[in-house]
Amino acid sequence: MDFILLGPPGAGKGTQAKLMIDKWQIPQVSTGDILRAAVREGTPLGVEAKGFMDRGELVPDRVVIGIIAERLKEDDAAEGFILDGFPRTIPQAEALQGILQDLGRNIDHVISIDVDDEELVTRLTGRRMCKGCGESFHVVFNPSAKEGVCDRCKGELYQRDDDKEETIRQRLRVYGEQTRPLIAYYEKQGKVRRINGTGSIEEIFSRIADAAGN
Numbered sequence: 347m348d349f350i351l352l353g354p355p356g357a358g359k360g361t362q363a364k365l366m367i368d369k370w371q372i373p374q375v376s377t378g379d380i381l382r383a384a385v386r387e388g389t390p391l392g393v394e395a396k397g398f399m400d401r402g403e404l405v406p407d408r409v410v411i412g413i414i415a416e417r418l419k420e421d422d423a424a425e426g427f428i429l430d431g432f433p434r435t436i437p438q439a440e441a442l443q444g445i446l447q448d449l450g451r452n453i454d455h456v457i458s459i460d461v462d463d464e465e466l467v468t469r470l471t472g473r474r475m476c477k478g479c480g481e482s483f484h485v486v487f488n489p490s491a492k493e494g495v496c497d498r499c500k501g502e503l504y505q506r507d508d509d510k511e512e513t514i515r516q517r518l519r520v521y522g523e524q525t526r527p528l529i530a531y532y533e534k535q536g537k538v539r540r541i542n543g544t545g546s547i548e549e550i551f552s553r554i555a556d557a558a559g560n
């Protein structure tokens with residue numbers, strides 16, 4: 347089961363990926379999480395990526411393609427993976443095709459999650475993330491049992507630097523210009539299932555399971 351989760355910032359890709367891991371026992375591969383870890387650790391990758399991320403722009407293709415080429419070779423991805431936040435541009439999608447060809451694999455499902463922009467802004471301004479496991483919560487829609495503490499691993503919750511309204515709107519613009527064209531790209535390959543991303547987290551998960559034929 348090789349999945350791509352497509353959708354604008356705040357569509358619920360990370361939230362749904364966590365449920366998909368449990369159901370299909372395959373890893374989530376999130377370029378955003380990998381880049382944020384690099385920023386926290388102050389690695390050369392993190393230093394290069396930070397400015398782009400803080401401005402709500404995309405990190406250069408060559409950087410994220412290199413990350414994915416290495417990550418998909420790891421043993422835990424042998425039975426499948428959930429790509430969350432990659433690809434985000436046509437050159438990234440073309441590079442992914444080459445990487446998968448070399449591994450003798452193919453994308454099975456591209457799930458595109460649709461949510462309107464004002465709902466996305468509300469979701470992202472209220473989002474809180476876990477420093478430990480990356481789980482995402484929302485102060486109103488999906489609060490943790492104890493304020494500021496992750497339900498899953500008891501880690502500390504924080505607000506992402508790019509979850510300020512101005513940066514969110516820039517990320518939405520970048521999504522429209524550079525990432526939305528991927529829906530048509532994968533539609534031409536007959537792989538896209540578009541799902542309504544509004545409703546409860548469980549309802550959306552059941553739409554994804556239906557779209558994947560499970």
Ligand code: AP5
Nearest residue numbers: 355356357358359360361377378405431469473483484487
């Ligand atoms: P990344 O981390 O990938 O961010 P994103 O795509 O902007 O997506 P988000 O993580 O913001 O949203 P999500 O869809 O996962 O939503 P979530 O489940 O958290 O990328 C960050 C940056 O890294 C980019 O801007 C770029 O700079 C760089 N980058 C990453 N990948 C790159 C690439 N491939 N190329 C170049 N640059 C790259 O949910 C959001 C909130 O809503 C949460 O609070 C959640 O609790 C809540 N929520 C979820 N579901 C529901 C629901 N059904 N109802 C109500 N609330 C809900």
